[in-house]
Amino acid sequence: MEKFKARLENALSNNHTIVFSARCTVDYKGRAEAFLPEGDRFVIIKSDKALLVHQPQGNTPVNYMKPGSRHTLILDDDSCTLLSENHSLKEYLEIAIKDIHFLESRKLDDNSKLSLAGNERDMSDHLFENPELVEPGFKPVSREEQTKYGFLDLWGKDENGILTVVECKRYLADLAAVTQLRRYVERMEHEKKQKVRGILAAPKISANAKKMLEDWGFRFSPVDPPLRLKRDQSQQNLFEY
Amino acid sequence: MEKFKARLENALSNNHTIVFSARCTVDYKGRAEAFLPEGDRFVIIKSDKALLVHQPQGNTPVNYMKPGSRHTLILDDDSCTLLSENHSLKEYLEIAIKDIHFLESRKLDDNSKLSLAGNERDMSDHLFENPELVEPGFKPVSREEQTKYGFLDLWGKDENGILTVVECKRYLADLAAVTQLRRYVERMEHEKKQKVRGILAAPKISANAKKMLEDWGFRFSPVDPPLRLKRDQSQQNLFEY
DNA sequence: ACACCAAGCAGCAAT
DNA sequence: ATTGCTGTTTGGTGT
Numbered sequence: 347m348e349k350f351k352a353r354l355e356n357a358l359s360n361n362h363t364i365v366f367s368a369r370c371t372v373d374y375k376g377r378a379e380a381f382l383p384e385g386d387r388f389v390i391i392k393s394d395k396a397l398l399v400h401q402p403q404g405n406t407p408v409n410y411m412k413p414g415s416r417h418t419l420i421l422d423d424d425s426c427t428l429l430s431e432n433h434s435l436k437e438y439l440e441i442a443i444k445d446i447h448f449l450e451s452r453k454l455d456d457n458s459k460l461s462l463a464g465n466e467r468d469m470s471d472h473l474f475e476n477p478e479l480v481e482p483g484f485k486p487v488s489r490e491e492q493t494k495y496g497f498l499d500l501w502g503k504d505e506n507g508i509l510t511v512v513e514c515k516r517y518l519a520d521l522a523a524v525t526q527l528r529r530y531v532e533r534m535e536h537e538k539k540q541k542v543r544g545i546l547a548a549p550k551i552s553a554n555a556k557k558m559l560e561d562w563g564f565r566f567s568p569v570d571p572p573l574r575l576k577r578d579q580s581q582q583n584l585f586e587y
Numbered sequence: 588m589e590k591f592k593a594r595l596e597n598a599l600s601n602n603h604t605i606v607f608s609a610r611c612t613v614d615y616k617g618r619a620e621a622f623l624p625e626g627d628r629f630v631i632i633k634s635d636k637a638l639l640v641h642q643p644q645g646n647t648p649v650n651y652m653k654p655g656s657r658h659t660l661i662l663d664d665d666s667c668t669l670l671s672e673n674h675s676l677k678e679y680l681e682i683a684i685k686d687i688h689f690l691e692s693r694k695l696d697d698n699s700k701l702s703l704a705g706n707e708r709d710m711s712d713h714l715f716e717n718p719e720l721v722e723p724g725f726k727p728v729s730r731e732e733q734t735k736y737g738f739l740d741l742w743g744k745d746e747n748g749i750l751t752v753v754e755c756k757r758y759l760a761d762l763a764a765v766t767q768l769r770r771y772v773e774r775m776e777h778e779k780k781q782k783v784r785g786i787l788a789a790p791k792i793s794a795n796a797k798k799m800l801e802d803w804g805f806r807f808s809p810v811d812p813p814l815r816l817k818r819d820q821s822q823q824n825l826f827e828y
Numbered sequence: 829a830c831a832c833c834a835a836g837c838a839g840c841a842a843t
Numbered sequence: 844a845t846t847g848c849t850g851t852t853t854g855g856t857g858t
Contacts, residue, residue, distance in 0.1 A: 363643045365606050365629060367693050377836035378705030385697030388606060390629065394644040402604045402695035403635040405653060406853060409701070410646060437836075448691050452608050454643035456626030460650070464619030466849060492842060496762055497847060516618075520832065525766035529799075552831060558770075618851040647838060678851075707834060733857065738833065761847065793846060
């Protein structure tokens, strides 16, 4: 335990990224309150002092602390407690450690950022540049525009010159997407004192959402998910088969 | 590299939970497409075959694969590639490994589930049992009820017997919360053919949301966040100071 | 399986 | 800092 404490504190003070495996219980108190009974988990502390507790299953950490937390190890007789505090967020986490399986730490050298294609912004860009996909005669005017009643993905005029608001969804359009569109349409009608049309552009729409959309006189425009990243020849790889 | 391959494959076949640190690049193709240039990261593979790539900063993994993926290590001359595939989700991830810093794995014994208090359900329970917090004279009838137009947190009758729908939010009530409430109110008016009131119960509301709420004749009821877990004396601990 | 919704949401951009 | 909104959202619940 003393060895563990020394290694952990050294790693923390050197801004290493740390992972250890331990049998433990976890207590959390902050935005909510939670307790996790005894079991084996991996604990990660990053160089920005974010902390993650991972069980052997599932995509998400079972407990965590935000970056900028303070971590203190308190030794008991044959156990120890890792206390994580974030006073500014009023969040506190306590890992009662019964047994330590291993600890590794390392100064990670990584300044890279993920580049990603195929998000909703790409989709509204795509529709802005290919307006006939929304509907024939659609003339886009603006996209990604902030208003008091929300943030418009895309708007323009239809073939008859009527103001038209388009809300994009990458996958299924649901009830929330319809109410979102409706809010934008109403806001624009109120601002511009004229009739405004609403179009929901997505690959799919749920039955309930479709009914609500039609109740409100809006239109669904089936649109494929946005294009993928173009990659040069050197990045052609094992994906193709 | 051959040693790494042998250890990784052994750990995978024994359903260990694995963590290794490596200098690598990451490619993802699936719901979107992404590329992460070279850097040092931790990679975790869980016993359910979920995979996470963590950079030294930030709360969330920079890349990941869902549980049930298949992982294969392909050896090159002085490097190797970890290929993760999820055919049913059509997702593919490729980690091109330049250097390995360490690998640890372990069979984690953990059947525990997190117990959590202070979520939105607790809040609607609390208001159901203490209806005067919503407003004087409010008589709750039902909560957590599914309808065609959505899911009602709480509804009942006000002091004058008027049907009243309550939407709860644990923190800030925003524009989306107002449109959600509005959808429920309209649905219930349509179903019951009578006037229905709407109340948004939350600790706070944004200025824009408040304006929209009032435009629609709804009311904001300031309500404290829900109660925390009660803990017995044996669990009184280091949090208190 | 689909749909709807909360999340200790996180992270980002714009005000 | 607050607000609004997307997310390779995740995870849970109900139909």
